[in-house]
Amino acid sequence: MTQAAISTAAIQVPHTPLLELDDIDIGYDGKAVVHGVSLALPEGQIGCLLGPSGCGKTTLLRAIAGFEPVMRGAIHLGGRAVSEPGHTVPPERRGVGMVFQDFALFPHLNVADNIAFGIRDWSRDARTDRVRTLLKLVGLTGYGEAYPHALSGGQQQRIALARALAPKPALLLLDEPFSSMDVELRGDLAREVRRILRAEHTTAILVTHDQHEAFAFADRIAVIHQGRIAQWDTAYNLYHRPADRFVADFVGEGTLIPGMVCTEDRVDTAFGEIQGSMSEQLPPGTAVDVLVRPDDIAIDNEQGTVRTEILDKAFRGADFLYTLKLPDGINVLCMAPSHDNFVIGEHVRLRLDFTHLVVFSRGSGVDCPGA
Template sequence: MTEELAGWGTRGTTGVSFAATLDFDAVDVRLGGRAVLDQFSLTLRPGEIVCLLGESGSGKSTALRVAAGIQPIHAGAVRINGETVSRPGFTLPADRRGIGLMFQDFALFPHLTVLQNVLFGLRRLGRTAALAQARAALRRVGLGDREGDFPHMLSGGQQQRLALARSVAPRPGVLLLDEPFSSLDARLRETVREETLAVLRETNVTSLIVTHDPEEAMVLGDRVALLRHGRIAQIGTASEIYSHPIDLNAARFFSPLSELDAVVRNGHAQTPLGAVPTPGFADGDKVTVAIRPAGGARLRATGPGTLGRVVGKRDAIGIDICEVKVEGLDTPIGVRQPASPTVVAGQDVFVTLNTEHVLVFPCV
């Protein structure tokens, strides 16, 4: 069943692409003597959406440029549908790869109208077919009535929609998106993200999305790949990578943590908040107990639990963000839980751990 969202066209009306595989095979890229990608390997299945996540300088945008044919490689290979499109000394041009590109700054042509911007990628089609595909894409993103306007006449959100229409109109086998929502304000970002995901699902295009926002990656991706120093440190579904981060740095990337140093005794890490199970660790091992603010701990007005004091509280929409001082801990722990008017700064509370949301790592 199709539906309308404000400013967007009818869902389920986007043309379907012939989704391709995208394969990075031990790719190296060196820039200025530095390894930006180091034996980088990643395979996207047809129709899959993979979010490439990492800090600035981790190699995310370079990987996208390699896939696009903009950046040559120094070792390894890139294949689309099994065909080698990049290897040392050979780079197939972007316009021969069957890919779509959507960049952070939208890269619209200011001297072309809205319709002409979309038609630009359809030059290989006949005029009639090109107009039909371009107009269908513009209707889907809610710009069917703006085809004669120029990009500067559109709002930022509308420019993003135009960039999306231009990217999907040729029905590419692979779509590459580089921080596509970073220039939008928070009010627009959620809606635009939701509708963009709907368009990607409708087209069934294989999509590689670069982002530095963990929440965005987890919402959009069938799988999330965490990139670190030019290599994939961990890859999996949002649930897998959030619930079972490979190490403490990966856990820190996905959420803030309260970190407690402890020693394992009798199969448990002994902390001021109680004992935490430590499967896989030996007695005497030094560990870091990492408590996520959402779900890791709970506050109650009465026991059981460890006595603490709320030293700070901020109100979010339906959420209390609290800092709680507990005897034996140098810094307060962070707790997020459903809003309650009974929780106030200065109040004594009892803290209990939900060990299912508490992570344990070797001390680093």
């Protein structure tokens, strides 16, 4: 069993999930673009499909919604098969809501009528009460008579969300809903939308290419690579326990440096010997690549043991992200508080803060020096 499969199995829940994808393939003209995807999302949890453009995440979302058939496997919603080869329950009969990238608000309808659009068959009193409740929930009480063109992008996003929530869908799907927002607003809005979904006890799936949105929004994240799930896990595990090199590179910032396994908790690298619990148990002498995150090392000219040169720096407000050159020419990234403003070309010393070692085997090597 692969590490990704182990990671997926470890987070499965004993009760029936609201959404279950069972080894599905999706494709066009007989050619699969999504391969063997399986995951389970319990009721009330928020999931995310994260990956670069063209990886298949939006195709997967469209299949969950009912807009694309599956070539193999099955999609179950609330214990009912809604997609199998030759059988697809239409979107309007799935009890699934959607929030689109462009919001798709009706410009000729005011805010209240936009929200009430999907519950037109409810009684007048029930519609009015639901609209009032949702306007309060999204923080736009008093905006019912306004029109979409008079709202900011963030306000339009909240109205689109309220409209999707109005019929109380079993599952809400969000397709890159924050992509048109300013970078500064995205994280705040993602956290606000998460709060709203929690208040409504709504199960949801977000599609995004932005890991910061995913981290702020989701309980479980599926990293998609070339149409497959590389890892389905918590944000913490994706960052600290990536299942493969793609996840290690795509999630967070970091560098893979060569090393040699010395013991079960010690690796020889350009830093010298580093120690910590290892993500994979490998025999001594195995050549590995070690993941170095910016928070694994710290600039410390008093107690640091590794001499480096500053090649580049990026100001991030409270911190600088430095690019440092090790003695053997390897470059690594290091985050440091911005009150210490080191200059490019300056030599500084590093203190190692490794608590665990994420390693990927490169095959067998020679004996570790000094082992």
